[in-house]
Amino acid sequence: MAKSCCSTTEPQNPVKQTSCCSSTQVLQHETEQSEKTECCSSDATKSEAEDDCCSLTPVMANENTEKSSCCSSSVTTSNPVTISTDDCSREEFRVYGMDCPACAATIEKSLTSKENINEVHVNYSTGKMTVTSTEELEFESIQKQMKRLGFEVEPIKTNNNVKNYIIEGMDCGSCALTIENHLNTLPSVQHVQVNFSTGKMKIEHDNSPEEIVKEVSKAGFKASLITANRQSTSPTRANNQNGAVIFSGVLIALGFIGSYTGISTSLTTAMYAIAMIISGFKPVKSAYYAIRSRSLDMNVLMSAAAIGAAFLGEWLEGATVVWLFALGLNLQNRAIEKTRKSIRGLMELTPPEAWVKVGEDIIKKPVEDVSVNDVIIVKPGDRIPLDGEIIDGESSVNQAAITGESIPVDKGIGNLVYAGSINEHGSLTVNVTKLVEDTTIAKIIHLVEEAQEKKAPSEAFIDKFARIYTPVVFLLALLVMLVPPLVAFGTWEEWIYKGLMLLVIACPCALVISTPVAIVTALGNAAKHGVLIKGGTFLENAGSINAIAFDKTGTLTEGKPKVTDVVVFNDSEENLLSIARTLEEYSTHPIAKTVVQYAKEKGIQAKNGTNFRNLAGKGVQATINERTYSAGNIKLFAEIGTPMDTHLETIQRLQDEGKTIIIIGTSETILGVICVSDTIRKTTKLSIENLTKIGVKQVVMLTGDNEGTAKAIALEAGVNRHFSELLPEDKVEAIKQLQKEGYQVAMVGDGINDAPALATANLGIAMGGAGTDTAMETADIVLMADNLEQLPHTMKLSRKALRIIKQNIWFSLIVKAIALLLIFPGWLTLWIAVLSDTGAALIVILNALRLVRVKS
Known part of the structure; x- marks a missing residue:
């Protein structure tokens, strides 16, 4: 059995060393023949006699310096040398601009030729590059070389001190702020970010995870370290909370009944006090740490109200306040957890x-x-x-x-x-x-979680509002408690009671929860239907879109065109196709690939070409047998001055049939025309009809094809308008024109060729994200399937989410306003104030959960 890679290896004999990424390498040369160990090389060969995890390639050597790729150390084998692998420098980079695997090979070859760089590995699929060197890498040097090659690069920084935790027990954004403020007081914590929507905490710290968990528990919450992208949930805590709420509720009920059946007042008071301690332990503990960290959260307000009620001798009301608060939090946590599970469920889809x-x-x-x-x-x-x-x-x-x-x-x-x-x-x-x-699903999870952490404009506004609203009402409550009694306007007990009610009303829970819960629920619903929405901002933007522009090729159509006609003017069909294959073989355009494939199927061989040029939006050129040939549209041949008068009628007729025309020729003559046509996707027409039904006023098609082709496709697809013969920059102008007409415009494309238009539009939507990493990185919304089926669902979901957010905000504000108005006539009691607050929070959560049931 082979040994595992990076295990410690022992020399088999003085000549043959088989070290495998061990901490030190001993290379000894006692004869003129030695061997070079290629550690874990994919293309090396392995002798049966060598019991090693690495593939070994024997190489004849002499007294010269040799390079060992194991751990990328450069070593001299002329004398016994011990080299520590700590001297190896290995860094990762993110590469931008690669459009095919050949780019990765080009980068590897170019960088490997640089001095001191031992190994370069570029992964085209992930866009990552690993560079191993014997010396510390200079990023500026790498960047300069990459720019020469036409690529952008940035280092991928990894920090082992940054860890992620699941936080249990948060019921609104103020809880997250309390945890952040408390942990920021610790010297070992450099940075902390707690996200209420996802229930996660990202923290950079020097101490152990156990200490962080302990500090979070002091604030009244439970933290669990996330490892290997998986986490476990513990039902014990929830069960304990349920038991405490039930037990304290029973005590309050017994005390209430006892007060009417002759039980002594001291016993009923004791029951109320025990119920307050059981239900109120967590809120008071959290309130203590909130005050220490200069936070004014709901735990502070509720604790003050309950203690104040007890101080006034209102033990039943104080106990009821705490019990209703605990019950409300329990119900809220359960409801909120449902929204978070929509993403956590994705993590469980992949087997371990x-x-x-x-x-x-x-x-x-x-x-x-x-x-x-x-x-x-x-x-x-x-x-x-x-x-x-x-x-x-x-x-x-x-x-x-x-x-x-x-x-x-x-x-x-x-x-x-x-x-x-x-x-x-x-x-x-x-x-x-x-x-x-x-993996694609790992990226989906990462992007959705990032989206949940990005605050939408409405959410950011509500957070700012709540941070001003809470202290203002808290200060008002203090004034209500102190000023009227001081001026002999009523009793202290009366005004303290009203002030306590104001403290309860100061809790902005329902208002703060109203937006994030709706957004997280909508993002989770979209992800389950194969749609990535990269944040609440884009979800809100999608709800206001009233015009959608589609790229034609690969979006409205299959993107898999077929050659329908080969029309020869001044040449043989075989020679025409041979020239066409030569010209188009180096192009990545779908139409070029179609022509090449057609020529291959006909058994036509390519010629020897040089000086290949790709002319964006026009075609391609190359030199064949010392003569320049071109393949492209009419614009290209008009520019190079080719006479076309005798063939224009034929070309125009073919274009009017909705076919894409590829003209083959030189500056002197046109050799012939190859006709290619694309087909509409099966889902295109129905998707466009559904978009119109949900209120999209303008459905527009953008294409680089000629007017005849564009008109035929537009008619078949059922779009309102079309723009034809567009270069990439022209698509941007088309988007701007729609915006000038007063439309909120979404652009739908493949995320690569349409990047400028996607960026210009109010909302960029990429298709086929499951197949392209670039699409997932470029657009604001990604349709993972390579069709338009989920686009109407996305628009419908975003519009409903906007409606629910508005409903929740207005409902929360109205409840607060009514409660405030009822305080001063004396129509509001303390326990009703708590019920209105926790009840309102629960209602807005349940209203937001309706988004889970939105279907395609």
Whole structure:
């Protein structure tokens, strides 16, 4: 059995060293022949006699310096040398601008040639680059070289002191602020951010996680460290809280009954006091730490109200206040937890282990230990543990969790599969293409959680309002308690009681919860339907959109055009197709790929071409047999001055039929025309009809195709308007024109070629995010499936979310206003004030949870 990589290895003999990423490497040269150890190299060979985890490639050597790739150390083998791997520098970077795997190979080759750089690995799929060097890397040097190649790069900073925790027991944003303020007083804490919506805390600290958990518990909350992207929930705490609420409620009921059945006042008071202590322990404890951290949260206000009631001798009312408060929090926590589970449920979709093929054996491994290019076996009925490419087997795969598609998709050799999807039937052999932290579902979870942490404009406004409202009402309560009795206007007891009611009314819980719960619920609903909305801001923006512009190719259409006609003017069809294949072979445009594929199917070979040029929005050029040939549209041939008069009628007729025309020729003559046509997606027409039904006034198509093609596609799709013959910058102008006309515009494209238009629009929507990392990074909203089915659902969901947010805000404000008005006539009691506050909070949460049930 092979030893595990990075285990300690021992020399087998003085010549053959098989160290595998051990802490020190001993390289000894006692003969003229030595071997170079290639640690964990994918393309090396391994001798049967060598019991080592690394693949070994023997290399004949002499007294010269050799480089060992193990841990990327540069070593000299002419004498016995011991080199510590601590001298190795290894850094990760994020690369922007790669559009195909060839770019990754170019970067690797270029950077490896630089002095002191031992190894460069670029992963095109994840956009990450790892550089290993014998010296400390200079970012400026790497950046300069990358810019020369046409790419942007930034270092990926990792901080092992930053940890994530789940926080239990928060019931509004003020609780999050209390925890932040308390932890910021600790010298070991550099930064802390608590997000009420997700129930998570991100903290940078030097002390142990146990100490952080202990400090959070002091503030009255429970923290659990998140490890390996998974967390466990503990029902014990919730059960304890339920028991405490029930027991204190029973005591209050017994005391109330006892006061009417002759039981002594001292006994009933004792029952009320015990009930207050049981229900009020957590709020008072949290209030203490809130005051210490200079926070004025609901625990402070409720604790003051309850203690004040007891001080006035109103033990029943004080106990009822605390019990209603505890009951309300319990119910709120349960309701809020439902919104958070929508995202946590995604984390449970991927199995923690995978069956990995190692030689002839199949071994179960944790997904964290599986590497790119490992081969995994997925049995029928199992969830796929990692993203990969099928190399053997056929099956139907249910990928609803990723794309929102309800119907399983047939998959076979060469197709991609995603972690979290279900293998319906048939065994699949899959080559892993992404690590567990880079899978599509991992990115979905990360992006949705980031979205939940970004505050929408309405949420940010409410938070600011609450921070002013609470202290103002608190100060007003103090004035109500002190000023009237001091001027002999009523008794102290009367005005203190009214002041305590004001303290309760000062709790802005319902108002603060009204927006984030609705947004988190809507984001979770969208994610379940295969739609990524990157924040509350974009959710609100989507609700106000009244015009949508679509890119044509690959969005409204299949994006898989077919060659329909080959019209030859001054050449043979075989030579025309050979020239066309030569010109289009280096282009990544879908139409170019179609022409190349058509030529291949006809058995046409490419010619030898040089000086390839890609002319954006026009076509391509290359030199073949010392002559410049072009393939493109009429604009291109008009620019190079090619006579076209005799062929214009034919070209115009083909264009009027809705076909895309690729003209092949030189500056002197046109050789012929290749016609390509695209087909409308099955879902396009229905999606556009549904968008119109929900109130989108303008549905617009943007395309670089000629007017004839654009008109034919627009008519078939059912759009209101179309703009044709557009360059990328022209699409931006089309978006601006719609905005000048007074529309709130969303742009729908593939997230790559349409990036400028996506950025210009009020809302950028990318399609097919499950297949492209760029789409997920570029747009504000991502439709994971490569179709438009979920777009009407997204618009409908966002509009309903906006309505619910407005309902919640108005309801919260009206309840507060009524309660304030009822205080001074004496119509409001303390326990009714608490009931109105906690009840209002519960109602707005339940109202927001209606978004869970919004369906396509």
